[in-house]
Amino acid sequence: MERHQLVIVGAGSAGLAAALGAYENGLEDILLIERESEYGGILQQCIHNGFGLHTFNEELSGPAYAERYFDLIKDNECISILYDAAVTKIEGKLLTVQCPQGIRHIEADAIVISTGCRERPAGAIGMKGNRCQGVYTAGTAQKYLNKEGYLVGKKVFILGSGDIGLIMARRMTLEGAKVIGVAELQPYSNGLARNIKQCLEDFDIPLYLSHTVEAVHGSSRLESIALIQVDDKLKKIEGSEQEIECDCLLLSVGLIPENTLIEELGVKIHPRTKGAIVDDRYMTSIEGIFACGNALHVHDLVDYVSQEGKKAGKAAADYVLGMVSEGEEVKNIVSNGVSYMVPQSFHKGRDLEFMFRVSRVYKESYIHIYGNGLDKKIKKLGIVPSEMQKVMLKKDDLKDLQGELHWEVVE
Amino acid sequence: MMMSFIKSFHFIIKLMFDITIIGAGITGSLIAHRLSKLDLKVLVLEKENDVAEGATGANSAMVHSGHDPKPGTLKCRYNLLGNRMYPELCKELQVSYVPIGAYVAAGGEEEEEKLDQLIAQCEERNVPYEVMDGDTARKTEPNLADRITKVLSLPTTGIVTPWEVVFAAMEEAMLNGVEVKLNYEVSSIEKKEDHFVINDEICTKVLINCAGAHCDDITNMLRESPYKVFARKGEYFVLDHLNGTFVNHVIYPTPSAKGKGVLAIPTVHGNVLLGPNSDDCEDVEDDSTGSGLDYIRSEISKTMKNIPYHKMIHTFAGLRPHIDLKDFYIQEDDLIENFIHVAGIESPGLSAAPAIAKDVVENIVLPKFEGYKVKETYNHRKPFINMDKMSDEEKSALIEKDPDFGRIICRCEKISMGQIKDVINRNCGARSIKGVKMRCRPGMGRCQGGFCEPEVLKILAKELHEEKTEVCLDRPGSNVLVAEAKEEL
Numbered sequence: 078m079e080r081h082q083l084v085i086v087g088a089g090s091a092g093l094a095a096a097l098g099a100y101e102n103g104l105e106d107i108l109l110i111e112r113e114s115e116y117g118g119i120l121q122q123c124i125h126n127g128f129g130l131h132t133f134n135e136e137l138s139g140p141a142y143a144e145r146y147f148d149l150i151k152d153n154e155c156i157s158i159l160y161d162a163a164v165t166k167i168e169g170k171l172l173t174v175q176c177p178q179g180i181r182h183i184e185a186d187a188i189v190i191s192t193g194c195r196e197r198p199a200g201a202i203g204m205k206g207n208r209c210q211g212v213y214t215a216g217t218a219q220k221y222l223n224k225e226g227y228l229v230g231k232k233v234f235i236l237g238s239g240d241i242g243l244i245m246a247r248r249m250t251l252e253g254a255k256v257i258g259v260a261e262l263q264p265y266s267n268g269l270a271r272n273i274k275q276c277l278e279d280f281d282i283p284l285y286l287s288h289t290v291e292a293v294h295g296s297s298r299l300e301s302i303a304l305i306q307v308d309d310k311l312k313k314i315e316g317s318e319q320e321i322e323c324d325c326l327l328l329s330v331g332l333i334p335e336n337t338l339i340e341e342l343g344v345k346i347h348p349r350t351k352g353a354i355v356d357d358r359y360m361t362s363i364e365g366i367f368a369c370g371n372a373l374h375v376h377d378l379v380d381y382v383s384q385e386g387k388k389a390g391k392a393a394a395d396y397v398l399g400m401v402s403e404g405e406e407v408k409n410i411v412s413n414g415v416s417y418m419v420p421q422s423f424h425k426g427r428d429l430e431f432m433f434r435v436s437r438v439y440k441e442s443y444i445h446i447y448g449n450g451l452d453k454k455i456k457k458l459g460i461v462p463s464e465m466q467k468v469m470l471k472k473d474d475l476k477d478l479q480g481e482l483h484w485e486v487v488e
Numbered sequence: 489m490m491m492s493f494i495k496s497f498h499f500i501i502k503l504m505f506d507i508t509i510i511g512a513g514i515t516g517s518l519i520a521h522r523l524s525k526l527d528l529k530v531l532v533l534e535k536e537n538d539v540a541e542g543a544t545g546a547n548s549a550m551v552h553s554g555h556d557p558k559p560g561t562l563k564c565r566y567n568l569l570g571n572r573m574y575p576e577l578c579k580e581l582q583v584s585y586v587p588i589g590a591y592v593a594a595g596g597e598e599e600e601e602k603l604d605q606l607i608a609q610c611e612e613r614n615v616p617y618e619v620m621d622g623d624t625a626r627k628t629e630p631n632l633a634d635r636i637t638k639v640l641s642l643p644t645t646g647i648v649t650p651w652e653v654v655f656a657a658m659e660e661a662m663l664n665g666v667e668v669k670l671n672y673e674v675s676s677i678e679k680k681e682d683h684f685v686i687n688d689e690i691c692t693k694v695l696i697n698c699a700g701a702h703c704d705d706i707t708n709m710l711r712e713s714p715y716k717v718f719a720r721k722g723e724y725f726v727l728d729h730l731n732g733t734f735v736n737h738v739i740y741p742t743p744s745a746k747g748k749g750v751l752a753i754p755t756v757h758g759n760v761l762l763g764p765n766s767d768d769c770e771d772v773e774d775d776s777t778g779s780g781l782d783y784i785r786s787e788i789s790k791t792m793k794n795i796p797y798h799k800m801i802h803t804f805a806g807l808r809p810h811i812d813l814k815d816f817y818i819q820e821d822d823l824i825e826n827f828i829h830v831a832g833i834e835s836p837g838l839s840a841a842p843a844i845a846k847d848v849v850e851n852i853v854l855p856k857f858e859g860y861k862v863k864e865t866y867n868h869r870k871p872f873i874n875m876d877k878m879s880d881e882e883k884s885a886l887i888e889k890d891p892d893f894g895r896i897i898c899r900c901e902k903i904s905m906g907q908i909k910d911v912i913n914r915n916c917g918a919r920s921i922k923g924v925k926m927r928c929r930p931g932m933g934r935c936q937g938g939f940c941e942p943e944v945l946k947i948l949a950k951e952l953h954e955e956k957t958e959v960c961l962d963r964p965g966s967n968v969l970v971a972e973a974k975e976e977l
Contacts, residue, residue, distance in 0.1 A: 199936070
């Protein structure tokens with residue numbers, strides 16, 4: 078049977094970086110399995126720039142960013158990529174792969190899951206109204222436009238101020254569509270500040286905060302939407318509806334980590350992140366199965382995805398080579414404004430980076446990190462749920478800690 | 489004068505049929521399928537872009553045991569017969585039928601009394617059943633609500649994919665000579681001495697009205713309709729694949745005056761439907777969702793607990809073609825000879841459809857034709873290629889013949905390019921994104937087509953030799969791509 082030291086599922090930004098990390102930590106036989114016929118995953122349809130500022134000190138387009146990583150591994154004899162191949166099942170460390178060459182079975186000493194995420198569709202938010210053409214997730218519209226060269230609508234309204242929605246507001250405007258507005262349920266934007274400025278304000282596209290789309294109307298194709306205002310408890314305000322004519326509604330209402338393969342395998346999934354529960358080595362609840370990137374938790378910046386992928390790859394290599402973390406496992410407990418923490422647990426004995434999100438906007442606050450033997454406050458200004466927070470804790474910070482580590486936001 | 493004579497002569501040669509069926513839903517299709525076995529010239533007219541639209545495309549997708557309809561009704565008679573016919577019919581058509589069984593769940597004295605009435609009906613009707621207490625039922629159905637104290641188990645309840653039954657029936661009917669016209673709206677019917685003329689161009693001896701929500705409109709073209717159709721909307725939630733981890737049987741509440749209530753229904757493909765509600769609506773084409781979903785949430789909590797709403801991937805609404813006569817209306821018209829009504833086919837219409845088709849064909853239609861013969865050779869369709877049910881060796885053999893079966897297009901449902909091409913290149917094949925979705929499921933999964941729709945569109949364009957901008961979501965006019973980039977600048 079075909080066997081590799083490490084199999085990485087998905088050759089997007091996380092997977093490419095994981096391959097590099099695993100190689101750097103000593104693995105000589107790494108296989109990336111990619112469903113598409115090219116590397117890069119979703120980066121290939123993100124033709125706007127802004128990628129790589131943290132990693133390469135440059136603003137690259139998505140495909141260019143992917144190429145930078147690909148260039149680092151393409152001539153490496155220890156890393157190979159199997160394209161047009163879909164992993165349909167994982168049992169233990171045995172992967173079943175469907176590809177034009179047939180059904181292949183591949184065994185691995187360790188597996189990294191870097192399968193990315195998917196968009197939350199209209200059905201998942203209980204969108205009311207007719208089943209007409211014209212309602213698309215922003216990423217699908219992006220694929221039609223950037224990869225195929227077609228518009229899915231000429232008069233566009235966007236629900237959700239997530240980054241893909243904002244990027245698409247600009248893209249569709251530049252390609253000849255009229256973008257009427259963007260509605261956001263929350264009283265604050267869910268996208269990066271630079272995207273609000275560059276994608277909406279620069280094109281005079283109005284952002285309706287505390288608004289949502291109540292229903293879509295049309296027969297064969299979308300004719301109008303009902304926009305409605307919500308109060309501070311996100312409850313719809315009756316009588317505030319307004320009918321807006323449009324032939325296209327784009328949804329940018331959230332991303333969900335894609336974990337079907339490992340869910341079926343029995344890996345524990347975190348209810349908030351919808352990704353695997355991992356320790357500081359990015360190892361899931363099943364030994365030898367690692368997760369990183371948007372499959373683990375949805376990131377804002379590709380640079381962070383790559384960093385995480387690389388660390389997961391390195392950790393997977395350590396595992397394959399028999400270098401395991403020692404010492405007891407410490408749990409992270411989140412409360413009061415911290416909505417989740419990755420990793421969910423860790424081993425002491427080295428410097429560690431923690432990634433988390435807050436559950437609402439905080440103007441002036443500090444992150445309170447405490448436990449038996451540790452009490453630390455880190456000041457944070459203007460933190461919002463849409464921007465991932467990072468905290469580094471040094472080996473020495475953690476050395477006296479006994480039991481669990483608690484995290485909260487204090488205003 | 490001469491011109492019009494030639495014109496009608498022309499049509500007699502080209503468009504003369506023994507039997508014309510209006511509507512390619514479940515009843516129309518199963519009638520056509522039965523008739524295709526005889527040497528009669530049969531035409532099916534469908535106003536939509538595909539068969540299996542309307543109520544057939546949006547319902548509970550289950551075959552009731554026949555325990556529920558009022559005694560003495562056609563609904564009761566046809567449901568009981570239809571339930572017995574389904575396993576054989578699905579085998580013949582090579583489509584899925586799963587005898588999954590159902591639980592009717594009662595909590596408290598009042599509901600238990602209602603359940604006792606159902607038990608008595610089962611006894612009278614020879615519907616197999618078993619009665620158990622709540623705790624016993626929870627052993628096989630652990631998510632039954634804690635308040636449930638008594639359960640009626642109905643092992644003959646089944647689940648099917650209704651549109652798959654229709655696709656199969658129509659493919660086989662067409663393979664054996666039945667003609668189908670899609671996107672064909674009937675706007676006029678004239679009764680001549682011994683035939684009908686539809687839209688001034690189609691002549692038919694017998695006319696069968698299976699027009700669902702539009703049965704009354706069709707009838708009104710010939711006479712004042714003895715019934716009026718009221719659309720009764722039912723909304724549903726669709727949960728992602730749970731494959732028995734949430735529910736293993738169809739779960740009914742005890743029935744009320746409003747009907748069978750809100751159900752939890754596993755589907756053939758491992759999803760779960762929650763619904764329907766029941767709302768009268770004025771527009772028989774109003775398939776919008778919204779108002780009923782809150783109701784479904786509150787009702788389902790009376791029978792089930794631990795409902796995994798986070799697995800919700802879709803909502804839809806179906807319209808039951810309810811008529812004001814409280815029962816199916818299935819008979820030859822009392823004034824117009826050779827005009828046959830198959831109207832008011834609301835629940836349990838899907839369950840009853842095979843029995844309705846048999847009765848209509850054998851007892852109403854065929855007595856009108858003397859000396860018809862059963863075709864000597866009858867061609868069976870090739871089933872859809874279901875790779876999900878294949879072993880790895882079978883899959884590899886298929887991929888070796890055609891590598892497109894190795895290219896996964898729909899990641900959620902694991903559907904290959906080969907399967908999509910297969911459902912397009914059929915006599916009753918997919919012509920739209922929705923047509924592909926209904927036949928082989930890309931777009932039915934958790935991403936709802938977000939990833940695969942652009943790929944499906946390209947395959948459709950290629951196989952149908954259309955421009956990409958011509959590909960429709962479903963109806964004509966629902967083109968997915970409205971302009972090339974920069975075209976409008």
